[in-house]
Amino acid sequence: MAWQRGATRNRPLEERVDLSLSTRSEGDRTVVAVGGEIDVYTAPKLREHLIDLVSGGAHHIIVDMERVDFLDSTGLGVLVGALKRVRSEDGSLDLVCTQDRILKIFRITGLTKVFPIHASVDEALAAAD
Amino acid sequence: MAVIEVSFSALPAHVRTARLVALAVARRAGVPEDTLEEVRLAVGEACSRAVGLHVAHAPQAPVSMQILDGNHAFAVEVSDVGPLEDDDPEVMLAALDLDAVTSAIGTGDYLEGVPPGFGLAVIGGLVEDVEIRRDASRTCVRMTWPVDQNPVG
Numbered sequence: 001m002a003w004q005r006g007a008t009r010n011r012p013l014e015e016r017v018d019l020s021l022s023t024r025s026e027g028d029r030t031v032v033a034v035g036g037e038i039d040v041y042t043a044p045k046l047r048e049h050l051i052d053l054v055s056g057g058a059h060h061i062i063v064d065m066e067r068v069d070f071l072d073s074t075g076l077g078v079l080v081g082a083l084k085r086v087r088s089e090d091g092s093l094d095l096v097c098t099q100d101r102i103l104k105i106f107r108i109t110g111l112t113k114v115f116p117i118h119a120s121v122d123e124a125l126a127a128a129d
Numbered sequence: 130m131a132v133i134e135v136s137f138s139a140l141p142a143h144v145r146t147a148r149l150v151a152l153a154v155a156r157r158a159g160v161p162e163d164t165l166e167e168v169r170l171a172v173g174e175a176c177s178r179a180v181g182l183h184v185a186h187a188p189q190a191p192v193s194m195q196i197l198d199g200n201h202a203f204a205v206e207v208s209d210v211g212p213l214e215d216d217d218p219e220v221m222l223a224a225l226d227l228d229a230v231t232s233a234i235g236t237g238d239y240l241e242g243v244p245p246g247f248g249l250a251v252i253g254g255l256v257e258d259v260e261i262r263r264d265a266s267r268t269c270v271r272m273t274w275p276v277d278q279n280p281v282g
Contacts (some may be wrong), residue, residue, distance in 0.1 A: 106252035
């Protein structure tokens with residue numbers, strides 16, 4: 001699949017993890033596109049990536065979850081942890097998600113009240129302006 | 130009553146395998162298509178929780194998942210040898226209270242950003258029929274879904 005190729009192009013020898021991450025800057029925002037499954041196995045990779053971004057000065061992060069196929073509470077924990085980190089730097093963490101199966105876990109945990117969730121990256125960027 | 134038992138080492142990588150097995154059996158058992166995603170997520174939560182407890186308390190012991198298919202129901206029971214998140218049944222029930230869990234987010238200093246019991250709370254929010262049993266040595270989380278039909282075989 002195309003997203004897997006794109007996500008692993010910088011790490012051709014990395015072990016096979018069913019999670020892809022690609023990051024780009026949009027003005028002062030950092031957009032992290034996540035693909036695949038975020039679970040107890042892959043969540044540490046996402047956590048490490050987000051910690052590196054915040055440590056590197058990215059304090060306004062948009063996580064694009066449109067290509068996430070699976071998200072469990074471990075993944076939610078990573079997102080909540082990242083939210084705490086950016087807030088401690090007066091930053092923000094917005095999510096992009098329209099998939100009902102992913103949105104469902106945000107709804108049942110009440111986290112829709114914690115995270116701003118947008119329908120597209122453009123919408124998230126516009127909301128930040 | 131058909132029974133499938135899966136026993137796996139307490140490694141995060143195996144949770145995906147357990148999810149896939151449960152999903153395949155659920156589909157074959159006749160669990161409605163629009164419920165399969167719920168099965169996948171709930172089984173993943175139960176297995177993640179069990180793996181986490183084993184890693185902390187009994188890394189050599191395998192996690193056990195039993196899948197039961199019959200009597201117009203499909204059930205998955207995940208057993209672990211770790212302690213329940215809290216000994217106090219009242220606190221355990223509070224952990225299943227989604228509002229309580231959600232309000233705890235952001236106030237505690239939890240490594241992963243969510244409090245203990247969050248996985249159980251997600252299961253409680255997802256699955257209507259959840260039973261948590263505990264004896265001297267293990268905790269069992271049993272989740273049951275109705276099935277539309279009973280396929281032959």
